[in-house]
Amino acid sequence: MYDYDLLVIGSGPGGQKAAIAAAKLGKRVAVAERRDMMGGVCVNTGTIPSKTLREAVLYLTGFAQRDMYGASYRVKSEITIADLLARTQHVVGREVEVIRNQLLRNHVDILGGTARFEDPHTVTVAGDARGDHKTVTAEKVVIATGTKPARPAEVAFDDDHVLDSDAVLKMQRVPSSLVVVGAGVIGIEYASMFAALGTRVTVVEKRPTMLDFCDPEVVESLKFHLRDQSVTFRFGEEVSKVETTSRGTVTSLASGKRIAADMVMYSAGRQGVTDELDLGKAGLEADRRGRISVDEHYRTSVPHIYAVGDVIGFPALAATSMDQGRLAAYHAFDEPARELQALQPIGIYTVPEISYCGLTEAELTTRAVPYEVGTSRYRELARGAIVGDSYGMLKMLVSTQDRTLLGVHLFGTGATDLVHIGQAVMACGGTVDYLVDTVLNYPTLSEAYKVAALDATNKIRALDALAAEA
Ligand SMILES: Cc1cc2nc3c(=O)[nH]c(=O)nc-3n(C[C@H](O)[C@H](O)[C@H](O)COP(=O)(O)OP(=O)(O)OC[C@H]3O[C@@H](n4cnc5c(N)ncnc54)[C@H](O)[C@@H]3O)c2cc1C
Numbered sequence: 469m470y471d472y473d474l475l476v477i478g479s480g481p482g483g484q485k486a487a488i489a490a491a492k493l494g495k496r497v498a499v500a501e502r503r504d505m506m507g508g509v510c511v512n513t514g515t516i517p518s519k520t521l522r523e524a525v526l527y528l529t530g531f532a533q534r535d536m537y538g539a540s541y542r543v544k545s546e547i548t549i550a551d552l553l554a555r556t557q558h559v560v561g562r563e564v565e566v567i568r569n570q571l572l573r574n575h576v577d578i579l580g581g582t583a584r585f586e587d588p589h590t591v592t593v594a595g596d597a598r599g600d601h602k603t604v605t606a607e608k609v610v611i612a613t614g615t616k617p618a619r620p621a622e623v624a625f626d627d628d629h630v631l632d633s634d635a636v637l638k639m640q641r642v643p644s645s646l647v648v649v650g651a652g653v654i655g656i657e658y659a660s661m662f663a664a665l666g667t668r669v670t671v672v673e674k675r676p677t678m679l680d681f682c683d684p685e686v687v688e689s690l691k692f693h694l695r696d697q698s699v700t701f702r703f704g705e706e707v708s709k710v711e712t713t714s715r716g717t718v719t720s721l722a723s724g725k726r727i728a729a730d731m732v733m734y735s736a737g738r739q740g741v742t743d744e745l746d747l748g749k750a751g752l753e754a755d756r757r758g759r760i761s762v763d764e765h766y767r768t769s770v771p772h773i774y775a776v777g778d779v780i781g782f783p784a785l786a787a788t789s790m791d792q793g794r795l796a797a798y799h800a801f802d803e804p805a806r807e808l809q810a811l812q813p814i815g816i817y818t819v820p821e822i823s824y825c826g827l828t829e830a831e832l833t834t835r836a837v838p839y840e841v842g843t844s845r846y847r848e849l850a851r852g853a854i855v856g857d858s859y860g861m862l863k864m865l866v867s868t869q870d871r872t873l874l875g876v877h878l879f880g881t882g883a884t885d886l887v888h889i890g891q892a893v894m895a896c897g898g899t900v901d902y903l904v905d906t907v908l909n910y911p912t913l914s915e916a917y918k919v920a921a922l923d924a925t926n927k928i929r930a931l932d933a934l935a936a937e938a
Pocket residue numbers: 477478479480481482483500501502505506507508509510511513514515516518519581582583584612613614615633654741744745776777778779784785786787788789817
């Protein structure tokens with residue numbers, strides 16, 4: 469008899485939802501988590517603090533209102549790091565409590581400390597204090613240990629002048645200038661937040677482009693906006709050295725350029741957190757990036773051990789991790805479940821934000837799928853004028869063969885929420901005609917769907933009319 473039916477290692481979105489799902493099935497469940505990390509990277513250092521920081525930046529800088537009240541509009545003229553982090557600490561504290569309460573309410577035991585395998589069914593959880601450890605056995609195990617920022621060995625991180633994305637939340641001051649190394653999602657989100665705060669930002673990226681999985685027109689709009697806020701992009705450039713003095717940093721690039729800045733933030737990928745698990749004792753191993761391989765049911769090569777969330781790699785998003793955790797628990801206890809929908813949205817919380825669902829124009833062109841584009845610009849929507857967003861846009865890609873939606877791409881206010889309308893229509897196999905024939909609240913940003921749908925159908929009608937004559 470094992471101590472638990474399920475032991476979950478890590479309390480991020482994947483671990484949490486695995487534990488709750490198993491508890492709802494009446495199983496005896498425990499979650500092992502470091503005492504100061506309840507809720508995982510998601511709640512403590514990743515999604516929630518970064519999105520709260522973004523909200524604090526938008527509010528205090530008055531950024532979203534400047535179209536209305538002028539470029540010098542500010543809610544607070546001198547914004548300190550304490551102003552920004554107060555909101556973050558409040559939200560993180562609240563979320564930690566919600567998660568702890570949810571686990572306890574569902575009779576999930578919380579084992580505080582770092583877990584490591586003794587054998588495939590036995591795990592020791594050790595806290596920081598001497599003698600603070602507990603060894604437990606479990607029939608099934610879910611590994612949901614997530615990732616941590618990769619820190620290149622040659623860079624001297626001091627969490628003051630040279631930081632990674634975790635250390636941003638412990639900054640002592642708002643930098644006057646910042647070099648962001650890496651134009652991935654996390655790097656570019658933070659770059660845009662600091663630019664909105666008035667920090668002079670330089671982004672260094674070794675690839676020639678950024679966010680190339682997104683619609684190029686949307687990425688161009690973002691780059692235009694960021695340049696307008698004094699962001700400098702150095703694409704196709706590699707950092708060779710970062711030097712620190714008491715007053716700041718000098719970043720040298722392989723091309724010979726040197727950039728002086730108050731701080732440097734590295735956002736150079738993430739590494740799976742598997743080094744402390746002693747995976748070998750469970751009969752498992754991780755790849756060189758610390759990731760664990762799983763099958764379509766999130767089962768590792770040891771059938772009673774599952775792995776979910778960022779530790780298994782792509783897409784490494786909180787929303788996906790949650791569902792992976794739930795599905796792993798269902799599979800472990802033979803509870804029938806449907807697979808996740810293949811159609812998943814992507815949200816990038818830059819300032820302004822980006823979101824999309826489905827295919828891009830480049831993908832459709834490569835696959836030789838004929839389509840028409842319907843576009844709506846927020847500046848032509850009453851709600852766009854009301855909220856002061858003159859740059860936002862929605863682009864809809866419509867099949868000219870069967871009028872289904874193939875992709876929706878949004879840029880601007882509310883993009884990460886609005887995308888779900890397009891996602892729902894696409895997932896249900898709906899056509900552009902649904903959006904033409906349906907009545908939407910007015911004045912809303914959702915109206916962008918109607919405008920874009922009319923734009924696309926007008927173009928398709930014009931094309932059909934000419935084609936009939938030809
Ligand atoms: C700056 C940033 C911004 C992000 N923004 C977004 C966003 O806007 N939207 C989005 O969907 N996703 C976002 N993400 C990604 C999102 O945070 C992750 O996809 C999500 O947190 C992964 O969940 P997870 O279940 O894998 O566990 P994680 O949240 O990574 O948590 C893993 C937990 O496991 C614990 N752990 C590790 N090893 C052990 C051990 N041996 N014993 C006990 N506990 C252990 C850790 O302490 C940690 O608490 C962001 C990430 C970052 C870094």
